[in-house]
Amino acid sequence: MKTGTRKTDADAAPATDISLRTLPGHYARRIHQLAVALYMQEVAKLNITPLQYSTLQTICNQPGIDQKTLASVVGSDTATVGGVIDRLEARGLVVRNVAPHDRRMRLITPTETGVKMLAEVLPCMLESQKRFLAPLTPKERKEFMRLMKVLIDSNAELSNTPAKS
Template structure:
């Protein structure tokens, strides 16, 4: 792995660049690139921890939201985990097919579909929980306890400040 310039503070701002400014010439100096790469790493760790469970991180996020027992319409559930309507409907369809959730027309609005977790889904969430925790712990293991707090605070701050720029803003 080439981490030349991995400390964005070491990239000289007056260096020659084909773009006129050197600020984001180096991939390792681009916050967006680093977040995308970090996301890939997290997905890999989650998949490794949950090997054989036929489960994605987004599916587990939806089940976690549903675990409270509250029912959600498909759009609200998708927004709760920060994915677009189409992707959310696809994830829900997979959870329903596996018997982990139900989807039926809303009594209040027949156009809306209400999603609920099943008892099998609740058991599954409890079964997967230690594996998810293992993946999360491994993900942040290079950080000290204090660094983890700062990291989480800064991630939350960036997400809140930029939520509306997302294709699927969280509500």
Template sequence: MSVIHELPGHLIRRLHQISVSAFTHEVGAAGFDLTPVQFAALRMLKEYPDIDQATLAGLIAYDRVTLGGVVNRLEARGLIERTINETDRRARQLRLTERGESVLTTVWPAVRRTQETILKDLTPEEQETLLRLLRKMADANNELSRAPLRPTPPKTPAR
């Protein structure tokens, strides 16, 4: 085996490829055309309705420019809508549509199956350990990312 196969970065890249492939397969088999990033955006908009695109990007650790295309596609498919922010008329707020809510609810079992698929060869204890270590690595290296995670949206000023 080559030394490259022992490098953490290489293994992380491979696991990312495997995760995306499993997600695409499970979600596609359930009849949905949705990427992991699109799912993450929908999920965050369910938790944080009426946030702007920059906040959404921070919540899912995705760069703002690329997220613009994701948002455009979700809006074109009727899964989200943009509305004018009443406190800053130049800004747009994002929220799920009824169709987006329905897709998110209906696709959830396929997303869960994806997680089960990629973890299936680990014991429950190993799964817990892996997830703990992945979170620890992601948290410790967050600022090295070109699109760091910003897990808490900014407080909305009182009106």
């Protein structure tokens, strides 16, 4: 090695003075924290998590949905959704029935108690969404939702939810 050309550890080290406020992933995590915190403030008394709500809402929207399709709609994996269904079923909110066309498949439907729970959760959940977007103008809300959809749809192959046209 020639004299005077030796690299120091500082020369080889990557820059470490990056501000978190410049990273969209950091903001995405913080936005998720905020959305969950607001949801929990509004819905806590009903003891239903955001994923349980999404799952119950989807089952009520599509009674008889299979677990694989349900997982795709809520943007989760089948194992996680299976656990959520277990918890909802234990509470008497949904039931699983054998699919007539494939005995290995279970179709999930809401119970009357599940439909009533959803009706009770909806106003609270909607209030959390309203609070979440409250700092934005109506035009900004629409743009925020549009931009989130662009990011999600353009990266659909990285998630469990296929892009929507």
